[in-house]
Amino acid sequence: MEADNGKDLCDKLAHSALPDIILLDVNMPEMDGFETTQWLHKKYPLIKVLALSMLSDERTIIKIFRLGAKGYLLKNTDPAELKTALDSVMNKNVYLSEYVSGKLVSGLHNNVDVEEKEAVLNEKEREFLRWTCSELSYKEIAEKMFISPRTVDDYRQSLFNKLKVHSRVGLVMYAIKNGITEL
Numbered sequence: 001m002e003a004d005n006g007k008d009l010c011d012k013l014a015h016s017a018l019p020d021i022i023l024l025d026v027n028m029p030e031m032d033g034f035e036t037t038q039w040l041h042k043k044y045p046l047i048k049v050l051a052l053s054m055l056s057d058e059r060t061i062i063k064i065f066r067l068g069a070k071g072y073l074l075k076n077t078d079p080a081e082l083k084t085a086l087d088s089v090m091n092k093n094v095y096l097s098e099y100v101s102g103k104l105v106s107g108l109h110n111n112v113d114v115e116e117k118e119a120v121l122n123e124k125e126r127e128f129l130r131w132t133c134s135e136l137s138y139k140e141i142a143e144k145m146f147i148s149p150r151t152v153d154d155y156r157q158s159l160f161n162k163l164k165v166h167s168r169v170g171l172v173m174y175a176i177k178n179g180i181t182e183l
Contacts, residue, residue: 006031026053041068058107071095119162
């Protein structure tokens with residue numbers, strides 16, 4: 001089975017035989033790898049997720065494992081290591097390359113996950129964040145998203161709480177820091 005994004009994967013899983021392993025890109029549109037991994041872990045706990053990404057920072061690696069991934073590979077991994085990772089996830093329920101192990105230990109020693117726990121955002125919250133980075137007013141954002149101004153207020157307040165920020169500037173800074181700015 002192949003899917004274009006997290007949402008597509010969720011739809012396809014509902015209508016097909018369940019795979020043992022899913023090789024999942026961390027950075028995808030319409031439900032990124034974090035949100036998809038979390039959903040899979042809750043809905044289909046027997047499916048093993050092997051995350052694949054260009055991102056090699058401790059925060060990303062720790063976050064994806066906390067959400068239920070069983071392994072993590074960089075996209076430039078050679079085919080032999082991919083096979084080793086798939087076998088390891090199937091037989092041992094986990095795959096940690098030497099590089100990822102080092103990043104995990106380093107991140108845990110430096111309290112990377114304690115410093116600022118990243119929130120898992122749904123696609124509507126991410127869309128709202130992207131619009132927040134524009135010069136549009138909240139009323140204009142509501143029109144662009146085809147929702148009521150009250151719903152925009154709810155998104156804003158929810159994100160203030162989730163992201164521990166107190167202003168639009170804080171939302172924009174979070175969006176920029178986490179690469180959620182492209183409309």
